[in-house]
Amino acid sequence: MIELENVYLQNLIDFLEKIGVKITLTRLILLKTFTDNPDVHFDFNSLLKIVKKEDPNYGVATLYRNLDMLIKKNIISVNTINNVKYYEIITPQKGNIHTHLICKYCNNVEEYSGYEVIQFLNLIKDKYGFDINYGSINVYGICKKCREKLKE
Incomplete structure (x- = not known):
């Protein structure tokens, strides 16, 4: 059985129950x-494998329904990278807007949500009069590991 030792998990449960x-x-x-994995970007199949370990009867349709509900409630976000949907939890630490640094060789995804991103988005906001609530920016390139391998 699942123990609720995670404060963030308990807060999410309380919030969801409060909204019915x-x-x-x-x-x-x-x-x-x-x-338990706030920095992981799960694709659907890897997520299904994980939840099936906890409950072998966890079905594909159930996972789709639960993901859809959590996306609509702004608990998790979905991002398409190289034609694959990735799901991640939205946490206060990530902020409403963060950047995904995606390696085009190994598909590793690193996150960055520093002040510079907010400054950049404020410039866009000022120039276009566009109020930005949340989102993510995907930046493609080559990670340090792959760059080092390419040098060899």
Whole structure:
């Protein structure tokens, strides 16, 4: 059985219950997977493997429904990278806007949400009069590891 030692997980559960979302075992398993791995970008298949370890009866349709609900409630976000959808939890530490640094060789994704990104978006906001609420920016390139391998 899942223990609720994670404060962020408990806060999410409290929030969802407050807005009328029933916390089922399948939702709890999914939420725990995300809160235990806040920096991981899960594709659907890897996420399905993980939740099936907790509950072998966890089905594809159930996972799709739960992901859809959590996206609509702004608990997780979905981002398409190289034609693959990746799901990640939205945390206060990441902020409303962050940048994905994506290696075009190994597909590793690093996150960056520093002050410079906010400055850049403020310039866009001022120039176009566009209020930005949340989002992510994908930047493609070559990571340090792959760059070193290419030198060899």
